[in-house]
Amino acid sequence: MVMLKWHLEPRLDTTTRQRWIHTIASVAAALLVGAILLAGAGVDPLEAYVHIIRTGLLSGYAVSDTIVKATPILLCALGASVAFRMKLWNIGGEGQLLLGAWAAAGVALHWLPPTTPSLFMLLTMMLAGALAGAVTCAIAGVLRAWLHVNEIITTLMLNYVASLWVSYFVFGPWSDRGFPLTPSFPKGATLPRLTDIAASWPALGGMTAHAGAILALVASGVVSHALARTRWGFEIRVLGQNPTVGRLSGMNHARLTLTTMAVSGALCGLAGMTEVSGVVHRLQDRFSPGFGFMGIIVAWLGKLEPWRMVVVAFLFGVLLVGGKEIQPGGVPQMLQGLILFVIVGSQFWLRFKIRVARTEPTS
Amino acid sequence: MNRIAPSADPKDTTVAMRGMVKRFPGIVANDHVDFTLRRGEVHALIGENGAGKTTLMNMLAGVQRPEEGEIFVHDKSVQIRSPRDADQCGIAMVHQELMLAEALTVAENVALGLRNLKWQIHWSSIERSIEEQSRVLGFDIDPRAYVWQLSIGQRQRVELLRALMRGARILLLDEPTAVLSPHEIHQFLASLRRLTAQGMSIALVSHKLEEIVQIADRFTVLRKGRGVVSGVPTASTSQTELASWMVGQKIDKPCHDVRSPASDVEVLDVHDVHACGDKGFEALCHVSFKVFAGEILGVAGVSGNGQRELADVLSGMRPITSGRITLCGNDVTHATPARFLRAGLAYIPENRRTQGAVTSLSLAENLALKTYRQPPIAKRWGLSRKEMRSFARRLVDTFHVQAVSLQQPAGHLSGGNLQRLILARELSRPISLLLAAQPTRGLDIAATRNIHDLFMAQRKAGVATLLISEDLDELSSLCDRLIVLFRGRIVARFDRASFHRDAIGRAMAGIETSA
Incomplete structure (x- = not known):
């Protein structure tokens, strides 16, 4: 008699295709579980999903809105992933984003005259935003590298520092007539949007996607290249996997910790700059709904690979835009949580496969 | 018995x-x-x-x-x-x-x-x-x-x-x-x-x-x-x-007894070195020796008598509390691993999987660890994947590392193959000192012999070798001179002519102190 036997077999390697299938299957599974929960809450899940996709994906405006949301998430995810590659757990992306926005606002409103040529103004704002994020994160980096202070705690705590710092400025010195926000940026300090060129292409009128999206895509390319094909990226991977071998190979662990944290913070700071310059056009209290934290989730879901994170960030954008009007509220957050849960939980299938073997029973 | x-x-x-x-x-x-x-x-x-x-x-x-x-x-x-x-x-x-x-x-x-x-x-x-x-x-x-x-x-x-x-x-x-x-x-x-x-x-x-x-x-x-x-x-x-x-074949013991004399070029000078172990107690005490070009100096001793600390000290991984270390004329007393590397150190660590290789990275990446900073692999800021692969291909062929592909993780290699990979990497650049800790531990006869032959070839090429081992057969067949560590001190020194199993064994047990 021939018997069928099940085996769990470890996979030595996973192909890119298998990893994509895993991501997609996880999202599908999460949506399924989400459907059950939605049904339990008295919502028709199918209708809810159709609504999410329609308002988040199925029109030019929808895609434009989605890209607006995806832009800061993607930049924060890139920032988080760089540090995560080296097993440095920078969870202060939110704070770095806030201080990046603060520095960009400072440049736009106070440190450069409003008549500054737009290109120069925007480049200075990007630089200032990146620098502010880099310095914030580098504080945790220095403490980590030379005093062995746990960077999870320091980056987390710096989030509060950053939040209060921004609050102080928008309520105090930079306040617009006592409101908790600054005056609007001068025209030259705002990133060009699709709607700004509606004069030439009327179809783009009213679309708010801004040049920050291009910046985020370029950043994805740069990070992807840097991790895979530079000595810096190589050292990050080696030290992240095995610091002893890294040191024996002559790598400077402390210095690399510092530069990696700085780059990680710079990308998050850049996210803050694009958000104030491209969307809000001023600095105000609580302008970020937690892009920095979403970036961490996206980095994990994208398995720390930049191009995968582009896709996941876009998907999160769809959820945020499309889920806005669904009652009860919080549906996008619930789905985000579910997707993360399913993906992390199902990592198992990337490491093992089921083999069905026909065996003759031994006598 | x-x-x-x-x-x-x-x-x-x-x-x-x-x-x-x-x-x-x-x-x-x-x-x-x-x-x-x-x-x-x-x-x-x-x-x-x-x-x-x-x-x-x-x-x-x-x-x-x-x-x-x-x-x-x-x-x-x-x-x-x-x-x-x-x-x-x-x-x-x-x-x-x-x-x-x-x-x-x-x-x-x-x-x-x-x-x-x-x-x-x-x-x-x-x-x-x-x-x-x-x-x-x-x-x-x-x-x-x-x-x-x-x-x-x-x-x-x-x-x-x-x-x-x-x-x-x-x-x-x-x-x-x-x-x-x-x-x-x-x-x-x-x-x-x-x-x-x-x-x-x-x-x-x-x-x-x-x-x-x-x-x-x-x-x-x-x-x-x-x-x-x-x-x-x-x-x-x-x-x-x-x-x-x-x-599955007749084997004969390797015989390396026809020896050219070592040169008098001093490569490594360890002078009165003291260092602490992980427990904070002194693990090395008054350790002084020299290694010359073209010789193999063996370090014998029972496990836990300071060998691990000595290897750490000589690779820059453990600070010393006093003493002086000179490598090829460079003072490396408090040097980082990077400076030891630049001074010409090749290091075969005791633990292949945790100190010798990054098991999750590919063979090609592991092989490039000591040479990725120099051309042709280094390209301004970047790394040339192509050069890395051809470099790895050459080493894998020369050192007979049995691998499915250059992209497979190093952790999938068997002990012997992994050790050959590490040796290939360490010998892939010009070196003056080869530091090896228990290089053949757990390897089979063929792999061991293969590695011994490589050591002898390095000796012939004028490399100074410090071989830390607990295998007396290995030490006596390879070394020109031998020092014995006991409780962190050198308790005996032997020349090749005076190698005597019993005398060495007694020194290892701390019975004889003729240093």
Whole structure:
């Protein structure tokens, strides 16, 4: 008699295709579980999903809105992933984003005259935003590298520092007539949007996607290249996997910790700059709904690979835009949580496969 | 060694494995292998690296599940699906790569394996029984010491204690003596005899033919996943016969006795070095020696007498408290590993998988670790993947690393292949000093010889070599001079002409101090 036997077999390697299938299957599974929960809450899940996709994906405006949301998430995810590659757990992306926005606002409103040529103004704002994020994160980096202070705690705590710092400025010195926000940026300090060129292409009128999206895509390319094909990226991977071998190979662990944290913070700071310059056009209290934290989730879901994170960030954008009007509220957050849960939980299938073997029973 | 005759009666078979099959992607690790174990015997399992010995033991220990075949314990067919199942059958395995929680104490590690622990743990009684058991077996283990503080030899004894205190009746030992010094091996083998006399069955995976002849009652030889012979009594077999069973060819001992004299170019000068060990106590004390170009200086000693600390100090991984180190005229006394590297150090660390290679990265990336900063692999800021691959291809071919692809993770290589990979990397650039710690530990005869030949070639090329080893045969066949470490001090120095096994052995035991 021939018997069928099940085996769990470890996979030595996973192909890119298998990893994509895993991501997609996880999202599908999460949506399924989400459907059950939605049904339990008295919502028709199918209708809810159709609504999410329609308002988040199925029109030019929808895609434009989605890209607006995806832009800061993607930049924060890139920032988080760089540090995560080296097993440095920078969870202060939110704070770095806030201080990046603060520095960009400072440049736009106070440190450069409003008549500054737009290109120069925007480049200075990007630089200032990146620098502010880099310095914030580098504080945790220095403490980590030379005093062995746990960077999870320091980056987390710096989030509060950053939040209060921004609050102080928008309520105090930079306040617009006592409101908790600054005056609007001068025209030259705002990133060009699709709607700004509606004069030439009327179809783009009213679309708010801004040049920050291009910046985020370029950043994805740069990070992807840097991790895979530079000595810096190589050292990050080696030290992240095995610091002893890294040191024996002559790598400077402390210095690399510092530069990696700085780059990680710079990308998050850049996210803050694009958000104030491209969307809000001023600095105000609580302008970020937690892009920095979403970036961490996206980095994990994208398995720390930049191009995968582009896709996941876009998907999160769809959820945020499309889920806005669904009652009860919080549906996008619930789905985000579910997707993360399913993906992390199902990592198992990337490491093992089921083999069905026909065996003759031994006598 | 006085032997108590084990049961020769096949009815006393405690374990029988029949027709075991286990495949890994790309390889059949066990191809219908049979193995039996009787009460009170030591059954040696021998074969080259990658012959499938560990896989066979792992299936018995529940670490891996067989695809085909049947296992009988005390004549009862059993399914061993997990280490817990194995434990219930009274089977305990001591793995080659030790499985201890380093951050816990000895007593805590032992308690991890105990069944019937009460809700409240009586540490003092556990500690007392560890001390007792350890005295019976001749081990010197402090139950309150943290595992990370112990030498590998001591850690292994903790593993053994843990298995025994769990009440195991069938012991699987995967190359237990690979980490022990000659003196410790003797003690260890004696303790195995004490265990079998109590009716314990022991399966022993080993490469050391001498001790197999000495201790084993029967042996089984595996070659490329197949059983060559199974359960042959050792009494009627000589060491040479065993060796030829194992490699499938006649072997002759390498002879490197025709020697050119070493040059008088001083490469490494270690002057009055002191350094602390992990426990914070002094691990190296007044250590002074020189190594000249074109010679091999051996460092002998029982495990845990300062060898690990010496290797750390000479690779820049451990600060020294006083003294001076000069490498090729550069003062490297407080240098970082990077400066040692630039001064021309090649380092073969003791632990291949944690210090020697990044197991999750590819072969190509591992091979480039020491050369990625220079052209042609380095390109301004970048790395040339193409150059990295062709560099790796060249090294893999030259050093005969058996690999499926250059992209496979280094961790998938067997011990011997991984060691060849590390050597290939270290010798892939111009060097002046080769520092090797236990370079052939756990390797088979062919791989060991291969590595010895490489060392001799380096010697001929004018490289100074410092060889830290516990294998006296290795040291005496390779070294020009020998120093012996005992409790962190150099207690004896020998020239090649004065190598005498007994004298060296006495120095290692701290009996003779003629430094």
